[in-house]
Amino acid sequence: MLSKIKNSLSVFKYLQLLAYFSFVSPVSAQTIRASLGFNAPTLSTILTFMIRAFFIIAGLAALLYLLLGALAWVTSGGNKENVDKARDKITAAVLGLIIIVAVLAIIVTFEQVIFRQQICLGLSCNLVIPALL
Numbered sequence: 162m163l164s165k166i167k168n169s170l171s172v173f174k175y176l177q178l179l180a181y182f183s184f185v186s187p188v189s190a191q192t193i194r195a196s197l198g199f200n201a202p203t204l205s206t207i208l209t210f211m212i213r214a215f216f217i218i219a220g221l222a223a224l225l226y227l228l229l230g231a232l233a234w235v236t237s238g239g240n241k242e243n244v245d246k247a248r249d250k251i252t253a254a255v256l257g258l259i260i261i262v263a264v265l266a267i268i269v270t271f272e273q274v275i276f277r278q279q280i281c282l283g284l285s286c287n288l289v290i291p292a293l294l
Contacts, residue, residue, distance in 0.1 A: 204290060205287060205288045205289060205290045206287065208283060208288045208290075209283040209287045209288040212282070212283035212284065212288065213283065213284065216261065216264075216265060216284070219257075219261055220258065220261055222257075223254050223257040223258045223261060224254070224258070226250060226253065226254040226257070227250075227251060227254035227255065227258070229250060230247050230248075230249075230250030230251035230253075230254055231247070231251065233246065233247035233250060234247035234248070234251070265284065268282055268284050269284055269285045272284060272285045272286060273285055
């Protein structure tokens with residue numbers, strides 16, 4: 162019984178929050194620009210940045226993992242087990258880099274050749290979010 166009351170209260174709080182946001186007056190882009198002094202980024206700009214940042218971070222992580230594998234190989238001291246572990250790290254890092262490059266090539270090919278920049282996924286052109294209305 163107590164859990165049902167808690168659940169209904171949490172639903173009530175959620176609905177109350179939605180009601181508060183529905184009564185907030187809309188703010189135009191000119192108002193934001195005047196108050197901030199710069200253009201506020203749009204959702205498509207933020208998502209494009211996040212997609213590109215994801216691929217950059219993934220590539221840097223793969224390169225770091227490759228360097229850690231190489232360092233483990235150099236410091237293995239000829240121990241067969243440590244050399245095998247280091248070789249596995251290097252193999253995984255190279256495979257990760259190959260997958261990242263392949264995914265980037267496929268997505269850019271889709272954007273540029275197949276869709277002719279009508280549908281952009283955020284790599285070679287900015288992400289396009291269709292308007293609902």
